[in-house]
Amino acid sequence: MLHTVLPDALTPELALALAGAERLTTCCQQAHTLWHAWGPPERPALVLLHGGSGSWTHWVRNIAPLRDAGWRVLVPDLPGFGDSDLPAGCSDVDQLPAHLHSGLQQLQSAGQCAVRVGVVGFSFGGMAGALWLAEHPQDATQLVLVGAPGMGLTVPERIPLKAWRHLASADAQTAVHRHNLMALMLHAPEALDALALRLHAANVQRDRMPRRRLSSTDIVARVLPQVQARVSAIFGEHDALYRGRLSELAVAMPQMAAHWGAWQLVPNAGHWVQYEAAEAFHAALLAVLGTGA
Known part of the structure; x- marks a missing residue:
């Protein structure tokens, strides 16, 4: 059995x-997707999908509590991110x-995943989860969208992200990473700790899908009526993607989903809500x- 190599930046x-996470690989269209798994395979499965320019490490503060709550926690590096291949x-x-549908089927056939599955998608991963379950409604019974874009609601001011790849010095790149984390991902300055910075810096270096554009459209709003899973939403109170418009989103989402669950707003947290306010999340x-039990 192969085990996941944990980032050196993690606290003890x-x-x-x-520790002890299983490292699983699935293949679709000659591209390999890497999955990380915690908890016994016979448990109900919870698939966590990370955000854009991220990897499984977007969920480092959430995996163990969910495993301890009774779930088999499966966290892929989405195709084109982390250690997964970028499909042609x-x-x-x-x-x-x-790729997600084929991967889940392969894991279930290998006895690595139960039939009962829930999907939780953060940001870009929420978009991926909605599109996945719209196309393959039998794959999961629940979908939870966390800070998901693609709802057709824009904010008046563009989020002021800065480029970093052209910068020669590590210090200059780190300064930009700090800026971008506070501009998009986090709300409170104290949330930008050493772990968040190191995880973010490692993740963005492995982003091989840089020209994504669908997040600025209404693609998720358009497919939610096709999703047969129960759909719920969790957002940080200060999510930069919806600054000033979260109240509109809270009204709109139950009308979009064919099978609505619940809306949860986490106080004093930004876009990366599951990291910044892990216990409340x-x-x-x-x-x-x-x-899960």
Whole structure:
């Protein structure tokens, strides 16, 4: 059995909590997707999909509590990110459902995943989850969208992200990473700790799908009526993607989904809500999902 190599940046407590993760590989269209798994395979499965320019490490503060709540936690590096291959011709989220569907089927056939599955998608991963379950409604019974774009609601001011790849010095790149984390991902300055910075810096270097454009459209709003899973949403109170418009989104989403679950707003948190306010996020998520056991 292969095991996931944990980032050196993890605190000793997190490293201990995440130790022993299984490293699983699936293949679709000659591209390999890497999955990380915690908890016994016979448990109900919870698939966590990370955000854009990310990897499985977007969920480092959430995996152990969900495993301890009774789930088999499966966290892929989405195709084109982390240690997964970039499939030929894949340039945006609309080409990911085939890989996620095929990967889940392969894991289930190998006895690595139960039939009962829930999907939780963060940001870009929320878009991927919605498109996946619209195309393959039998794959999961629940979908939780966390800070998901693609709803057709824009904010007046563009999020001021800065480029970094052209910068020669590590210090200059780090300064930009700090700026971008506070501009998009986090709300409170104290949330930008050493772990968040190192995870982010490692993740963006492995982003091989840089020209994604569908997040600025209404693609998720258009497919939600096709999703047969129960759909719920969790957003940070200060999510930069919806600054000033979260109240509109809270009204709109139940009307979009064919099978609506619940809306959860986490106070004092930004876009990367599951990292910045992990305990409040867990309470919100478990209230939506119930326990896995």
